[in-house]
Amino acid sequence: MRWSQSFIPTLRDAPADAEAVSHKLLVRGGYIRQLHSGHYSLLPLGLKVHNKVANIVRKEMDAIGGQEFLLPAMHPATIWQQSGRWDVMGDEMFRLKDRSGVDLALGMTHEEIFSTLGIELKSYKELPQTWYQIQTKFRDEPRPKSGLLRVREFAMKDSYSFDLDQAGLDKSFTLHHDAYVKIFDQLGIIALPVQASSGSMGGSASIEFMVPSPAGEDDVIRCSSCDYRANVERGTSALEATDDKPGPDAPFRIATPGIRTISALAAIYDDAPASRQIKTLVVVIDDVVSLVLLRGDHQLNNQKLQDSASAINVRPADPEEIIAALGASPGSLGAVGVTDLPIYADHGLNGRTNMTTGSNEDDWHLGGVDISRDIEISAWHDLREVAAGEKCIECNAELEIIRCIEAGHIFKLGQKYSHAMGISVLDENGRAVAPVMGSYGIGIGRAVAAIAENCHDDKGLIWPPSVAPFTVVITLLNIDQADSITVSEALYKGLTDTGVEVILDDRKARPGVKFADSELLGIPIRVTVGSKGLSNGTVEITLRKSNETSEINVDEALPYLLNLIATY
């Protein structure tokens, strides 16, 4: 491709709106442009990178027996109603009506739609099946942000496996897991597989592939010693034993005028450090006012609560609801004597005695509280959010928390959709069996952004060769000089003829502009053709990644480049 004829609108300044590095560089490099919030146009170079990522994904899906489909992006409401997710998906699903008033949705994912085809599976002999597509998904995100990282319209590779039994699903799941490892390896980014929450997908297990980056939105717990890794929405840690001194036979009242916080109580009352207080939160779980109890120094993880309660929606109660439920204001709340509300307690409180908590009367707390004796716990769950520095449940080493981009997510769905959508096959005994399903996703555009987040310097992008829009840029410094033109054109033809993707910078522009643009674009190899080198019979070959430059004789340049590309 000739640069002079290409649409590559590079910018010296990033738009003021851009914050994330990938966003700035992809816009400045002429890869993407925003149409409106959460919707981006891919420009020719952006599409090239996008396609390369998609093709790597495609290749690895094919390698595990995946068959590519393309399903509609627009769906009838009825099919989502059949699975129950028409309601579950809430505001995040784009909905519309056609001219006759029929409810429609833009697909956020395709479990239901693939299931309509799964109905045609009739025999265990046809299983397993692995089906996938690379299709546009629509999600009405509450807050699109950071360029391609969080958008409302994006291409996603989604695949679905159908197996006869759990053992089959385990195998399909492992195949996908290993394929994902290979994919991210080829994309040139580190993606840590971590235990994750399944969220609205349901199902028994899920693993996310997380790319460490400050631009990410998820926190991952990582053990400094063993290979324990989990999303904070899912992971836990070992708690050190707490010494509760023996308590009284019944709780006693403590006058605490004006005390409204855990830390304030700990400060004035020696016997109530935060770790020996009970924190009482009032939440509304699918319209049911409920209490959540945690150790005073622990934080609630909302997703854990939502998962534990199998809830669609969890929100903090507002002050009026709290007073109506408990008769006191936040800061003085407790669960002792509460019998009419569901009470969820975190495992960190299990077996604890002689603790301090609110009394549901402003300015008074209760001491000597024994959890099992004094509080009617409805259910015990893991609800607290792990903090950095806590100890690993596997090996007791220190845990760290790292910010990550969720680049892929694989789920064991089980039979939820098979049952809901009416898929069944006959097993070898002639009995109808609902296949066990799995679902597996990689966001293509998000992967592009994740690579950009990880592969750049202060001059611009540094694409891994596997996804670079071009492998080589020939920087022709003087477009009026016959020698330079001859050498450049010969190299251009030589590389093109061997299938190397090259862009020839034949623009009428100053050298500084050409160098800066080639670095901004992040093309792995630059060949500089100029009079300085040609006077010695050489061209310069520069690696974007290391900025390492070699002077190579003109005659040897082509084989040198081909060898360099082969061994990059």
Place this chain on the structure above:
RNA sequence: CGGGAAGUGGCGCAGCUUGGUAGCGCACCUGCUUUGGGAGCAGGGGGUCGAAGGUUCAAAUCCUUUCUUCCCGACCA
């Protein structure tokens, strides 16, 4: 949805406080010079100042409403 910020040519910004008919840098076009790290000079093109309403002889500027975008939080497969 709560909090904050911002909308002026393709990009970055000034002008607004104190109303007087829009400007700077980059980019773009023409010419000359220059030519190995974002050139210089000269000339030139391009903007309903987000939108609507109001105040006024006069509104980018003041008032009201509204839309949009970004950031933090909430939320989120």
